[in-house]
Amino acid sequence: MTWFPIGNIADIPLRGARCVKTPEGKIAVFRTAENEVFAIEDHCPHKGGPLSQGIVHAKAVTCPLHNWVISLETGKALGADEGAVRTIPLRNEDGLLSIALESLMAAAE
Amino acid sequence: MTEKLVIVGNGMAPGRMLEHLLEKAPGRYEVTIFNAEPRVNYDRIMLSPVLSGEKAYEEIIIHGDGWYIKHGITLYKGHRIVAVDRDAKTVTSDHGVTERYDKLVIATGSVPFILPVPGNDMRGVITYRDLDDVQAMLLAAQSREKAVVIGGGLLGLEAAAGLAGRGMDVTVLHVMPTLMDRQLDPAAGYLLQRELEGRGIKILCKASTRAIVGNGKVEGIELDDGRVIPATLVVMAVGIRPSVSLAREAGLAVNRGIVVDHGMQTSDGSILALGECAEVGGMVYGLVAPLYEMARVAAAHLAGDRSAAFVHSDTPTKLKVTGIELFSLGDFADGDDREEIVLRDASAGVYKRLVLKDNRIIGTVLYGETADGAWFNDLKKKQTDISEMRETLIFGQAYQGGAPLDPMAAVAALPDDAEICGCNGVCKGRIVSTITQKGLASLDDVRAHTKASASCGSCTGLVEQLMTLTLGDSYNPAAVQPMCGCTDLGHDDVRRLIKAKGLKTIPAVMQELEWKTSCGCAKCRPALNYYLVCDWPDEYADDYQSRFINERVHANIQKDGTYSVVPRMWGGVTNAHELRAIADVVDKFEIPLVKVTGGQRIDLLGIEKEDLPAVWADLGKAGFISGQAYAKGLRTVKTCVGSDWCRFGTQDSTGLGIRIEKFMWGSWTPAKLKMAVSGCPRNCAEATCKDIGVVCVDSGFEIHFAGAAGLDIKGTEVLGLVKTEDEALEHIVALTQMYREQARYLERIYKWAKRIGLDEIRRQIMGDADKRKAFYDRFVFSQTFAQVDPWSERVSGKDKHEFRPMATIGYGEAAE
Numbered sequence: 001m002t003w004f005p006i007g008n009i010a011d012i013p014l015r016g017a018r019c020v021k022t023p024e025g026k027i028a029v030f031r032t033a034e035n036e037v038f039a040i041e042d043h044c045p046h047k048g049g050p051l052s053q054g055i056v057h058a059k060a061v062t063c064p065l066h067n068w069v070i071s072l073e074t075g076k077a078l079g080a081d082e083g084a085v086r087t088i089p090l091r092n093e094d095g096l097l098s099i100a101l102e103s104l105m106a107a108a109e
Numbered sequence: 110m111t112e113k114l115v116i117v118g119n120g121m122a123p124g125r126m127l128e129h130l131l132e133k134a135p136g137r138y139e140v141t142i143f144n145a146e147p148r149v150n151y152d153r154i155m156l157s158p159v160l161s162g163e164k165a166y167e168e169i170i171i172h173g174d175g176w177y178i179k180h181g182i183t184l185y186k187g188h189r190i191v192a193v194d195r196d197a198k199t200v201t202s203d204h205g206v207t208e209r210y211d212k213l214v215i216a217t218g219s220v221p222f223i224l225p226v227p228g229n230d231m232r233g234v235i236t237y238r239d240l241d242d243v244q245a246m247l248l249a250a251q252s253r254e255k256a257v258v259i260g261g262g263l264l265g266l267e268a269a270a271g272l273a274g275r276g277m278d279v280t281v282l283h284v285m286p287t288l289m290d291r292q293l294d295p296a297a298g299y300l301l302q303r304e305l306e307g308r309g310i311k312i313l314c315k316a317s318t319r320a321i322v323g324n325g326k327v328e329g330i331e332l333d334d335g336r337v338i339p340a341t342l343v344v345m346a347v348g349i350r351p352s353v354s355l356a357r358e359a360g361l362a363v364n365r366g367i368v369v370d371h372g373m374q375t376s377d378g379s380i381l382a383l384g385e386c387a388e389v390g391g392m393v394y395g396l397v398a399p400l401y402e403m404a405r406v407a408a409a410h411l412a413g414d415r416s417a418a419f420v421h422s423d424t425p426t427k428l429k430v431t432g433i434e435l436f437s438l439g440d441f442a443d444g445d446d447r448e449e450i451v452l453r454d455a456s457a458g459v460y461k462r463l464v465l466k467d468n469r470i471i472g473t474v475l476y477g478e479t480a481d482g483a484w485f486n487d488l489k490k491k492q493t494d495i496s497e498m499r500e501t502l503i504f505g506q507a508y509q510g511g512a513p514l515d516p517m518a519a520v521a522a523l524p525d526d527a528e529i530c531g532c533n534g535v536c537k538g539r540i541v542s543t544i545t546q547k548g549l550a551s552l553d554d555v556r557a558h559t560k561a562s563a564s565c566g567s568c569t570g571l572v573e574q575l576m577t578l579t580l581g582d583s584y585n586p587a588a589v590q591p592m593c594g595c596t597d598l599g600h601d602d603v604r605r606l607i608k609a610k611g612l613k614t615i616p617a618v619m620q621e622l623e624w625k626t627s628c629g630c631a632k633c634r635p636a637l638n639y640y641l642v643c644d645w646p647d648e649y650a651d652d653y654q655s656r657f658i659n660e661r662v663h664a665n666i667q668k669d670g671t672y673s674v675v676p677r678m679w680g681g682v683t684n685a686h687e688l689r690a691i692a693d694v695v696d697k698f699e700i701p702l703v704k705v706t707g708g709q710r711i712d713l714l715g716i717e718k719e720d721l722p723a724v725w726a727d728l729g730k731a732g733f734i735s736g737q738a739y740a741k742g743l744r745t746v747k748t749c750v751g752s753d754w755c756r757f758g759t760q761d762s763t764g765l766g767i768r769i770e771k772f773m774w775g776s777w778t779p780a781k782l783k784m785a786v787s788g789c790p791r792n793c794a795e796a797t798c799k800d801i802g803v804v805c806v807d808s809g810f811e812i813h814f815a816g817a818a819g820l821d822i823k824g825t826e827v828l829g830l831v832k833t834e835d836e837a838l839e840h841i842v843a844l845t846q847m848y849r850e851q852a853r854y855l856e857r858i859y860k861w862a863k864r865i866g867l868d869e870i871r872r873q874i875m876g877d878a879d880k881r882k883a884f885y886d887r888f889v890f891s892q893t894f895a896q897v898d899p900w901s902e903r904v905s906g907k908d909k910h911e912f913r914p915m916a917t918i919g920y921g922e923a924a925e
Contacts, residue, residue, distance in 0.1 A: 006916040015628065015654040018915035029915060033628045050670040053658040055631040062631030064658040064666055069631070101918065 001089070001100045009037060009095040017052040017061070022101060027088055028052035029097065030072050032059055038072035039090040039099050045070075045083030111139045114411065115200055115208050117190045117355065118216035119144035121153055121564075122384035122400040124171055126214070129408030131180055137412065140182045141208050143200070146239055147187035149173060153239070154397055154532070154565045157429045160243050160271030162863065165821055193359035195377055212379055212411060215356055215367060219349035219385040219395070224259065228321030234343045237268045244822060249342040250275035251797065251824045257281075257330050257340040259318055261288040263428060265346035266305065270430040272344070273310050280311040280338055282318060282330065292426045292437040296453075297460050297476040304433055304458070313338075351386040351393050366393040371418040373407040383407045389419050397532045397564055398424040425486055425531050427479075427567045434475070436482040439489060440464065441472035452503045461503055468496045480519070481505035483571065487527045520574040529571050532564035537575065544579045552576065593632035595624050600853035604640055613645050615652055629655075636854035639741065642777050643849050646891035653908070659739035662911055663899040664721055672721060673714040675738035676728050677774065680748040680767035680786075681709025690731030698724055708745030708783060710736055722912050725900035734774075734898040741855070742777040743784075743845075746770040747795065751788035751805070760805035762788035765834055769803075769841060775896040776888070779852035779861070782845065797825045800858040801841055806830070810837040814844060815859040815867070823859055826867050829875040843884035844874050850887075 012018045012031040019042055020027045026042035028051050036059065042052045049065030059072045069078045075087040089100035116123050119142050127140065144150075150172040158164035177184045188202035193213070201207045221236035223229050235245050246268065249256070253276045258269040261283025273279045281288075287298030288305075302312050317333040321343060329339040351366035362368040362376035366388030373381045373389070383403040385395055394400055402419060409417035425438040441464045443449075452461040457477065463485065464472035470489040475482055484506040488495060501508045507519050525538030543549065543559045555572060556563040562572045576584045591597050598606070603622065612618045615637050619629060629637070634655035641649040653661050664672035676691070691711060695703055701715035716724055725735075737744060748766030752758035766786040776782075785796035786803040796802025798818040802825055804811045809832040813825035828844065831837050847870065852861035862870055873880045903912070 004916075004918050006918075011910060011915055013654055013910065018910060021914045021917040023919065026914075047668070048670075049668075050666075053662075053666060053670075055634060055657065056654065057630045057634065058627050065668065067631065 001102050003091060003098040003100050005096065005098045007097060009035070009092065009097055012037070015056045017054075017056060019050075019052045020099065024101065026050070026052070027099060028061075029090070029099070030056055030061060032056060032072070037090055037092050037097060039088035040070070040072060040075050041085040041088070043085060044068055045077060045085055046081065051085070111137065112211040113209055114138035114140045114212045114214065115210035116140065116142045116214045116216060117200065118142075118218055118384065118386075119146070119150050119184065120216060120218050120384060121150065121171065121397060122218075122404050123214060123216040124150040125401050125404035126216075126383065126408045126411075127180075127182070129405055130411055133408060133414075134412035138212070140180070142177075142182060142184045143188045143190050143202055143206075143208075144184060144186050145189040146241075148240065149177070149184070149186075151240065152564060154429070156237075156240065156243050157267035157271055158566075159240070160246060160268065161274045161430075162271075166240065167820060190355060193355060193380075195359055195380075198379065210379070212381065214407065214411075215361075215375070215380060215382040215386065216384040217352040217355055217386045220352045221345060222348045222350050223345055224318055224347055226318055226320050228323060228327075229345075231321055231323050231327050232325060233323070233327030233341055234321060234345065237264050237344055237346045238349075246272060246342070246344065247275065248824060250277050252341060253277060254341045255280070255339050256342040256344065257338055258344045258346060259330075260346035260348070261285070261312065261314065262291065262346065262348070263289065263426065265344070266301075267429055268344050268346055269310050270305070270308070270433075272342075273308060277342070279309075280313065280340070281305070282316040282332070282338075283312070283314045284317050286314050288312070288314070289428075289437075292474075293435070293476070294441055294462060294474050296451075296462070297435070297437075297474050300458060300460055300476050301428075301433070301435065349385065349395060351388065353386055356382065356386070364388050364391075371406070371420075372410045372415065373403055373419065374410070381407050381410065390421060392421060396424045396426070398422075398534060401533055422490070425473075425482060427565065429565060429567065434477055434479045436473065436475040436479040438474075438482070438486055439470070439472035441474055447471070450499075450503045463503060465495070468494050468499075470495065481507075483523065483527060483529060483568075484519075486531070487524070490528070517574055517578065520571060521578055529575065530559075530561040530564070530568045533560040535559050535561040540572065540575050541579050544576060549576075550580065550584065592636060593630055595619075595626040595629050595633050596622060598622060600636065603637070604644075604851075604853075607640055607644055613641065613648055614650075615641065615655060631657075639777060639779065639854050643891070646894045660741070662718065662721065662908075663735055663737075663739060663903065664716070665739045667714065669715075671715045671717055673712050673738075674716055674721070674724055674728075675706065675710050675712050675736035676733035677736040677770075678710050679770050680746055680763050682748075682763060682767065683711075687731055687733065690728065690733070694724055694727045697727065700724075706738070706745075708738075709747045710738065710745060712738070719912055719914075722903050726904045729898075729901050729904055733900075735900045737774065740777065741780050743770070743773045743775070743782050745783055746773075747783075747785035747799070749786075749788050749793035751786075755788055755793075757791060758788035758805070759807050760788055760810065760834075762786040762794065762803070762805050765803065765805075765810075765837065766794075768834070769838060772838060773842065773845065773892075775898075776845070776849070776892060777895065778845065778849055780855050780857045782848075782858065784841075798822070799825065801844065803837060803841070809833065812837060812840055812844075814870075815862040817857060817859045821859070826862065828871060839881065839885050840874055842888050843881040844870070846884040846888040846891075847873060849891075850884075 006020050015033050017028050017030045027039055028042035030038045042050050044051055044063040046068045049063040051061050053064045054061040060069050062069050068081050075085040077083045091098045152169040155169040188204050190200045191203050192201045199207050199209050221238050256272050256277045256279045258265045258281045261281050269279045269281045287295045288301050319333050320331045322329050322331050327343050329337045331337050353363045353367050356367040357363045367382040367386050369375050369382050369387050369389050373383050375382050384400050406417045406419045423439045428435045448465045450463045459477035462474045469492045473485045495502050498509050523537050527537045529537050540559050540561050549555050562569040592600050618637055638652050638655040659665050664674050698720050700713045704712045706712050746766040746769050748763045751762035782800045784801045785794040785799045787794040787796040788805045796804050798816040802813040811830050812828040814828050816825035817823040848858050
């Protein structure tokens with residue numbers, strides 16, 4: 001597992017998200033109203049919608065394509081829908097954020 | 110192994126049959142349906158409320174597309190079966206699709222009877238059978254001209270009332286001496302005629318049609334006595350005939366209908382028939398209750414239960430015209446062995462008649478007061494001896510045994526097996542037990558689980574009374590639909606309280622109105638943001654994180670996560686310079702698709718999010734601003750070329766369209782707002798299906814509103830006629846502001862107008878100059894904050910973070 005610095009928490013709007021591009025695809029990094037941060041795959045389990053573009057509420061995001069609601073903590077779809085996205089380990093050290101990517105290590109070897 | 114079940118026809122009977130079949134034998138059949146109508150299964154009984162405007166088409170859909178997908182059913186829409194090959198066991202549609210079957214169900218319904226008179230094939234002559242007919246009538250009603258309905262039966266009168274309600278001058282021709290002679294006795298028929306005449310509908314009984322006159326298009330009707338009644342629309346509602354031609358060509362036994370046994374089996378062991386096309390026990394049926402009974406029996410046989418058999422029963426008839434109470438059941442002809450009990454209350458417009466034989470009810474006609482219909486039906490069905498209560502029988506159930514009962518007690522007194530919903534054959538006990546067992550709390554739930562009041566809806570009141578009886582005070586039929594799960598308040602209350610309490614931020618609204626969630630959800634936040642933008646244009650700071658992505662980044666998100674961009678082209682007018690600039694942008698950014706939109710704009714699709722600011726920068730240099738094609742706000746004003754170019758143009762429609770668009774661009778509205786200006790009534794800009802439209806005429810500008818051409822198709826309503834362009838602009842702006850201030854978020858103008866009432870809107874905008882001016886001024890004030898081009902703002906650096914990734918991680922970094 002390797003940690004990659006991605007920037008400062010202030011770079012993300014409250015109740016908003018930013019993208020991180022990786023060779024594995026895009027990762028969405030969210031900042032909630034309570035100043036918590038979460039990282040998940042930027043790919044809705046329903047039809048692959050970009051979750052980073054959705055509306056953030058509590059610890060969840062609503063996908064902009066078809067309104068699935070995804071938990072930022074577990075990556076699982078909430079309500080009647082079923083499905084999940086990968087959650088990405090994220091470290092917050094005084095506002096400096098890094099994410100851990102596993103598969104990249106292998107790719108780099 | 111699954112067997113192949115093919116169904117020809119997708120009306121209410123086969124729809125119900127499938128519901129039973131999926132319950133009884135799920136997975137037994139692979140089902141394919143061929144529907145000659147290009148749509149899903151809808152509630153045909155409710156077409157009259159759609160015609161009168163009380164319901165929308167979506168509200169009467171029984172099975173939406175999702176239902177067919179969920180159950181793995183293949184539905185061919187718009188496919189008419191033209192051949193059945195019984196040897197090969199295949200059917201073939203007019204589009205050339207051939208499907209094999211193990212079991213075939215024919216449910217082709219009926220076809221309206223067309224009077225064999227000269228001129229019956231002219232344009233303007235229609236029948237009343239399906240949604241297409243309703244839409245044709247609605248279109249014709251726009252003209253506000255004269256309509257003639259031939260046939261004073263159930264369908265004809267519902268059509269007449271609907272057309273009259275839509276502003277047409279309607280005459281009903283009925284060949285018999287009194288209306289609805291098959292369901293009503295002459296006395297009730299007379300009361301009905303008086304009521305309809307009171308509503309401005311002309312009624313001619315004993316009127317026999319000799320010919321339809323006109324020149325390719327209907328101009329009138331000639332009667333046998335030589336009278337000519339002018340009309341531009343003729344609706345034939347003189348009865349239906351079972352649609353049997355397919356079955357006849359296939360060599361099945363056919364009489365009036367397709368002959369079936371009491372198990373719905375035709376003369377071919379692999380083929381069943383049901384619905385209006387089927388003839389069972391020598392009878393054909395047109396009301397929904399027996400058709401649903403056929404559906405139950407057919408499903409049982411398909412599921413392997415050979416014991417199910419169709420049993421004839423009389424079905425009560427009701428007229429679905431708002432404000433007319435009418436109930437008819439059974440046999441009410443006079444006869445020597447019959448007695449009758451009659452109650453007349455002329456001043457109250459009430460007439461009741463019971464026909465008795467051997468102290469048992471065999472027929473009932475109720476007019477004006479029909480609450481006891483269910484009770485009389487129950488007495489008739491059970492053949493109850495009524496001699497004990499003969500004196501008071503006609504006064505109804507409430508007067509039996511002592512003091513009069515209130516309506517609630519009357520419902521409570523009904524036995525468990527009393528039929529509540531005639532269409533679906535649902536009795537009181539079933540409704541009560543389902544409510545209790547499944548813990549149902551809303552009318553919609555009860556409809557979903559029991560089907561009671563889910564067809565014609567006339568027993569809704571009874572069902573609600575049963576819910577109150579069963580649930581007590583916890584059931585509140587007038588309960589407001591909450592905005593979302595975050596609050597118990599409805600949109601209207603929230604809007605009112607925002608103003609009343611002076612709430613000016615989303616957190617303030619959530620705090621003061623006791624939101625149940627910490628920061629709302631994707632439903633309430635965009636709504637609140639709009640309400641605050643609209644109500645406090647100068648003070649409220651737009652919360653971009655509460656806007657849907659399209660409004661946050663000012664472009665339209667596509668399914669692959671790219672965006673589309675539509676530059677504003679005022680009134681749909683462009684020039685070589687602009688087109689060249691667009692062409693250059695397309696080349697430079699390798700934009701995959703360039704498309705002309707329905708609103709007379711150019712759409713550039715497939716742009717990466719990071720490229721958006723650069724695309725806007727280039728477009729901005731050519732003078733373009735955002736076309737707001739993504740906004741719940743003013744979209745486009747479509748125009749025709751008008752008096753500058755067109756030989757028919759009466760006014761400068763292009764100029765007016767551009768003027769309106771330049772005045773109103775940038776404004777946010779509850780839902781999208783699309784407009785158009787046509788230079789003459791030929792209406793090339795299609796202004797009469799827009800949210801707001803203008804049709805120019807010689808004498809000025811006819812302002813239209815509340816049209817729709819999306820999920821719903823609806824012609825506009827006329828707001829009024831004004832003389833000058835200035836007045837037209839003022840009225841349109843005032844109307845828009847009224848809509849902005851009153852509608853619920855995502856409610857299009859036609860839905861808002863239906864809720865508020867067209868007359869109320871006309872009164873405030875056309876009739877009250879002070880009100881109009883105040884609306885106008887508030888819009889103008891709001892525009893001083895709204896008319897900022899979002900594209901140039903972002904080109905200058907606003908919201909930079911939106912368009913750049915936070916970080917990019919490559920393989921190189923991992924190797925470090």
